Amino acid sequence: MKKVLRLLLLFLFAFVAYESFLSMKDYPGSSEQVDYELNAETLPTELHPIVAENVEVLKQKTAAKGITIVITDEYRSFEEQDKLYDKGRRTPGRVVTHSEGGESYHNFGLAVDFALQLENGDVIWDIEYDGNGNGQSDWFEVAEIAKDLGFEWGGDWHRFKDYPHLQMDFGLTINDLQEGKRPKHSS
Incomplete structure (x- = not known):
């Protein structure tokens, strides 16, 4: 009987932990509560305004470095x-x-890919390049600034590293987006 009771308690504990995990609202790349609207009929055709605005801020902050x-x-x-x-x-x-x-997330206007541009206009994807000469990889400096702005960086992914990729998921999963949930246009 004790063995059955232990197994039952273990199962109950695992179930509660799993349910707690599923109900979490703090996804990577989002420190805010999910604020969305339902719009299954319309797919975006451009970047979400908040993403676009943060891309411009990212360009300014990296240029300053x-x-x-x-x-x-x-x-x-x-x-x-x-x-x-x-x-x-x-x-x-x-x-x-x-x-x-x-x-x-690109399909829902919530992601961008970036590269570095040299003074001569060439575009490179060299993650080791240190064009500003401060001893740090420019690529990783860009990624850190982007993360400070609320972007999730594909270089942090475990299974498939996507170094040029930046996204803002607003706490929404791909399944949420496929179901028609869309982040609101103002924060």
Whole structure:
């Protein structure tokens, strides 16, 4: 009987811990309570205004440190996402994404990709480059500034490092977005 009781208590503890985990509202990249609206009929066709505003702030803050960044990708349609997903799978090239159309924050106007721009105008994706000469990688300096602004950085991901990727999820998962939940336009 004691063994059954212990197993029952262990199961109950695991269940309560799992339910608590599922109900958490503090997702990575979001320190605020989820504030969303339901709009399943309309998909965004551009960057969310708060994301766009923070991208401009990021450009200003990095420029103040002697680092110029360019946004190489932002909003992406489902079709564009599918073409990227096909790279390294159905078409030549290396795999650049693990997300099909509708599975990326880019598809909902909540993500951008960046690169560094040199004084001569060349654009590079060198994560070791120290163009401002302060002994730190410019790329990682940009990532830290972006995280301070509320972006989640793909370089922090464990399974697939996506160093150019920055996103603001506003506490919404891809499933939430697929169900029509959208972050409000003001904070």
